[in-house]
Amino acid sequence: MAVTEPDFLESLNDLGGRVAIVTGGAAGLGLRTTQYLAQRNCIVYAASRNREKSLRAIADAEATLPDSHGAIKFHHLDLSTVEGARRSAEAFQKLEDRLDIVVANGGVSMLAQNELSQDGFERMFATNHLGHFVFVTTLLDLLKRTSKSYGDVRIVVTSSIGYRNATGLDYSALTQARPGDGDSVWDVIPAFVRYGNSKLANMYFTIELDRRLREEGYTDMYCNSCHPGFAGATNLGGGGFGPWGGAWAENVIRLLMKPLNSVEDASKTQTYLAASAQILQQDVHGQFWAPVWSWTQRYLRCRAASLTELARDEEKQKQLWAFWERATDMAKAT
Secondary structure (H helix, E strand, O other): OOOOHHHHHHOEOOOOOOEEEEEOOOOHHHHHHHHHHHHOOOEEEEEEOOHHHHHHHHHHHHHOOOOOOOEEEEEEOOOOOHHHHHHHHHHHHHHOOOOOEEEEOOOOOOOOOOOOOOOOOOHHHHHHHHHHHHHHHHOHHHHHHHHHHHOOEEEEEEOOHHHHHOOOOOOOHHHOOOOOOOOOHHHHHHHHHHHHHHHHHHHHHHHHHHHHHHHOOOOOEEEEEEOOOOEOOOOOOOOOOOOOOHHHHHHHHHHHHOOOEOHHHHOHHHHHHHHEHHHHHOOOOOOEEEEEEOOOOOEEEEEEOOOOOOOOOHHHHHHHHHHHHHHHHHHHHO
16 A cells, blocks of 8 residues: 555654755755655755755745744755865855755756766766765765764665666766767667766765765764656756757656656655664665555555665775765865
C-alpha cells in the first residue's frame, strides 16, 4: 500500500531548531524536499542561481504549508563554478551558526561537451559533482561544529541508478572539449554516459567523505546517497543539448518519465535520509538508498541498494578525492 503524505511526514523527526540547505531547492525534487523539511519545522535554505524565480517558487511553496511550520529562505548558489560554490558556502557560514542537514540535490543533464565549464571541466560533471564537492567540503567546519554541539548531522547526496551507465572516470577526458558534440542525435548516447559518470562520482564522494569523517571520530554525521526515482516534472534535461535539440531532448526525457513517479514520491527517499530517526537509530552511513515502488509506481518505502563493483572500488574513491583536492587548490590559486 502506498504511503500517504501524513504517514510519511510522521516518519520524520520534528526538526524544530535545526537548519538545512537544499541545493536546487527552489524547483522540482529540491523544492518538494524543502517543503517536507519545513513542514517538520526546519529552517530550510533553498540554494539556487536565479533569485527572482526562486523567490516566486518559495512564496508559492510557503502558501501550501500548514500554519505551524519552519521557514524557507533563498540562498544564492552557482554550482557550475568552483568559485561560485565556494563563495556560496562561505556566505552561508556568516548567516547561521549551525547546519544540521545538507541535501546535495541540484544537477543538470543532457549538456553537450562542445564547450567546458568556466574552470575547464565537462559541464555536467562540473555542476553535478565538482560544485557539490566544493560546496560541501567548504561547509564541513560548520557541519562538524554542529555535530559536536547537537549531534545527528545529515549529508545526503542525490545520485541516480544512472551511475550504472558509467564507464569509469577518465580524468583527462573531463578537461577536453569535443567540437561539434551535440550536432547529431547520436551524441545523446555519450551524454548519458557522462551523466552516469557524474553520478558515480557523487557516490564515490559520499562514501569517501563518510569514511574520512568516521576516521576523525565524527560518528554522528551520517553521509548517504540515493536514487530518487523518475519524476517528469523536474529540470532534468532542461539545460538543453546542442544547437539542434535542447527542447527536443528535454521533451523526450519528460515524455519518458511522465508515466512514472510523482515529484512528491521521488523526493521522499532523500528527505527520509535527511530527517528520519531511523537513520540514526540504525547507524545508516556510507550507503546508497533507493525507493521501493508499487506496481502503479507509487512510493512504498526506501531501503539500501547494492552497488556495482565499480562503485565499491575504494581505491577509485580515494583517487577522486585526491584529484579534486589538487584541482580545487589550483583553481583557488588562480
